[in-house]
Amino acid sequence: GWARHDRRDHAVFETGRAEAERRRHRLAAAMPSALANAEFLAHYQPLYRLTDGVIIGVEALARWQRPEALLRPADFITLAEHTGMIRPLGRYLLEQACRQGARWRRAGHDLLISVNLSPLQLGEPTLAADVADILHRSGLPAGNLQLEITESAALTDGYAALPQLTDLGVRLALDDFGTGYSSLATLSWLPVTNAKLAAEFITDAGAPAVTEVLRHTIGLCHALGMTVTAEGIETQDQERLLRDLGCDQGQGYHFAHPMPAPALTERLGIAHDW
Ligand code: C2E
Ligand code: MG
Numbered sequence: 642g643w644a645r646h647d648r649r650d651h652a653v654f655e656t657g658r659a660e661a662e663r664r665r666h667r668l669a670a671a672m673p674s675a676l677a678n679a680e681f682l683a684h685y686q687p688l689y690r691l692t693d694g695v696i697i698g699v700e701a702l703a704r705w706q707r708p709e710a711l712l713r714p715a716d717f718i719t720l721a722e723h724t725g726m727i728r729p730l731g732r733y734l735l736e737q738a739c740r741q742g743a744r745w746r747r748a749g750h751d752l753l754i755s756v757n758l759s760p761l762q763l764g765e766p767t768l769a770a771d772v773a774d775i776l777h778r779s780g781l782p783a784g785n786l787q788l789e790i791t792e793s794a795a796l797t798d799g800y801a802a803l804p805q806l807t808d809l810g811v812r813l814a815l816d817d818f819g820t821g822y823s824s825l826a827t828l829s830w831l832p833v834t835n836a837k838l839a840a841e842f843i844t845d846a847g848a849p850a851v852t853e854v855l856r857h858t859i860g861l862c863h864a865l866g867m868t869v870t871a872e873g874i875e876t877q878d879q880e881r882l883l884r885d886l887g888c889d890q891g892q893g894y895h896f897a898h899p900m901p902a903p904a905l906t907e908r909l910g911i912a913h914d915w
């Protein structure tokens with residue numbers, strides 16, 4: 642009957658949960674040695690200027706190469722935040738990205754290197770000093786580095802760190818813009834030079850009401866001296882629409898998936914077929 646069925650479903654659910662919990666424990670325990678063994682790396686997704694299809698930068702996205710699979714941030718970033726590993730891991734990934742950026746720069750590609758920061762990193766008192774140190778050691782000019790922060794992190798943990806970072810000459814981007822809870826007033830004083838429109842927004846860009854919200858959001862950002870990047874562009878129609886709306890940059894599977902550094906190197910100099 643129903644009762645027995647329920648119990649069995651519940652047991653399956655519990656088993657699944659216990660399994661997931663064991664997997665999290667295994668991954669958490671493996672992280673320190675994985676960091677030492679260079680199992681973490683960045684994949685790079687190009688950022689395209691929408692007016693002419695030129696790659697003006699890349700976003701570094703964390704990956705974990707396990708023997709059995711390549712893990713994405715959803716599998717380990719939150720976990721690393723819970724264990725505190727996000728601090729050494731974040732520093733490591735930032736340094737890798739800056740070193741790669743300096744390498745591309747030496748090869749004649751002057752790219753903006755955009756790196757995601759965890760709210761926990763943003764709350765660290767030594768963040769600006771760490772960033773300055775990493776820039777110095779990697780040889781990447783501060784103006785080539787962009788740090789992506791979320792609205793909620795900027796409003797809480799990151800409050801004090803932001804001016805220290807901009808004083809270094811590093812650029813700040815507001816990631817997943819439009820999904821957070823910051824008021825429009827916040828935008829007027831945050832020292833951010835780029836807004837990244839959340840993919841959720843872009844998916845429905847063609848719906849008339851959404852188009853109007855996007856048009857005015859882009860106009861507002863421009864009026865405040867910010868450039869605008871559309872994330873998650875997956876179709877030609879979205880690309881065309883965002884360009885017509887005056888959006889500055891685009892990123893998404895329509896142009897390119899995130900890829901290892903050597904594959905990205907091959908792409909540089911190849912403009913998207915407009
Ligand atoms: P995000 O910063 O918003 O990065 C964009 C995510 O969207 C990436 O997922 C990217 O692969 C994915 N994406 C790109 N184009 C498309 C598209 O056309 N369609 C769809 N559906 N998705 C697209 P990914 O690499 O899995 O990263 C997920 C999130 O993990 C990132 O979101 C960021 O918040 C976080 N993350 C990634 N790397 C790092 C890191 O080094 N440090 C920290 N703290 N967080 C990171
Ligand atoms: Mg990002």
Ligand code: MG
Pocket residue numbers: 816817837839872
């Ligand atoms: Mg984003």
Ligand code: MG
Pocket residue numbers: 817
């Ligand atoms: Mg995100």
